[in-house]
Amino acid sequence: MLADRIKQLRLQCGYSQAELARRLNVTRSSVNAWELGISTPTTQYIVEMAALFHVSSDYLLGIEASRRLDISALTEEEIRLVYDLLRYFDSHRGNPA
Numbered sequence: 788m789l790a791d792r793i794k795q796l797r798l799q800c801g802y803s804q805a806e807l808a809r810r811l812n813v814t815r816s817s818v819n820a821w822e823l824g825i826s827t828p829t830t831q832y833i834v835e836m837a838a839l840f841h842v843s844s845d846y847l848l849g850i851e852a853s854r855r856l857d858i859s860a861l862t863e864e865e866i867r868l869v870y871d872l873l874r875y876f877d878s879h880r881g882n883p884a
Contacts, residue, residue: 788849789833790824796840796847797822811835 797807797818804822808815811832820826828836837844838857845851858866 789827789847790822792847792849793818793828793836794822796836796842800840807836807839810839 797804802810804818805815808818811818813832817826817828821828833844833847837847840847841856843851843855843857846854856869858869861869
């Protein structure tokens with residue numbers, strides 16, 4: 788589960804394995820081993836990836852099924868825009884463009 792989540796989130800963010808490795812200050816082969824399930828990242832790297840991908844460590848570890856977005860670092864205006872965007876998606880869900 789962890790291996791799949793790391794790869795899924797890395798791809799969603801548009802990072803190559805080398806880019807993720809650079810951001811975490813690890814080798815590309817470490818990232819590759821994590822994604823293949825050959826090895827497991829330390830707690831430190833799980834926490835760093837959760838912050839980098841804006842998800843909880845529980846989501847990354849597969850403990851929590853739903854994804855959450857940490858908006859604590861956003862300004863009030865940015866938070867309002869996030870909520871406006873969510874309302875937009877909710878109102879258009881199931882309605883073909």
